[in-house]
């Protein structure tokens with residue numbers, strides 16, 4: 001699946017812009033700066049496929065990438081900009097809701113969580129939205145190289161505890177480091193195994 005180059009297909013700002021639902025897809029969500037661009041680049045072996053668009057107020061696009069004979073990879077805009085204009089946040093939330101509840105081919109959402117921080121209230125909002133939309137989500141811990149083994153266990157316990165309250169949560173948590181490559185192959189295999 002990831003042997004052939006993954007290509008950027010399009011950026012979408014409204015439901016009518018979504019590509020035809022002719023294959024399954026997975027999406028990636030996470031707080032801005034969580035390491036989402038780095039993870040997508042590591043997964044796809046591309047240095048700069050996903051670019052961090054960390055400027056508040058900038059067009060919030062849902063970015064579609066194609067894999068050969070596999071699912072679309074869908075990069076959702078990072079959330080949790082403290083200083084993002086209210087109107088931008090509202091528009092984005094409306095599109096996100098529509099996307100999560102209306103995309104029948106969406107098989108799994110990967111929610112990225114910084115291994116240093118665990119699940120925060122801003123993450124809880126999207127987890128609740130995923131529950132309501134009945135989209136199975138799996139937590140992917142990022143930047144695992146930044147914490148000690150002891151700290152990891154502490155944060156993992158916090159995450160497990162938080163997930164126990166979410167019916168749409170997939171129980172297995174994936175620990176990754178885009179820097180060191182940890183968990184990247186595991187995540188590829190999970191994506192390749194979906195149907």
Ligand code: GDP
Pocket residue numbers: 030031032033034035036037038039051052053054078142143144145146176177178179180
């Ligand atoms: P995004 O806003 O979620 O797309 O985050 P980026 O991928 O742009 O990453 C945010 C910052 O975290 C950048 O400075 C990255 O270099 C750093 N970063 C991302 N992944 C890792 C990782 O696995 N390990 C370490 N140490 N740093 C990372």
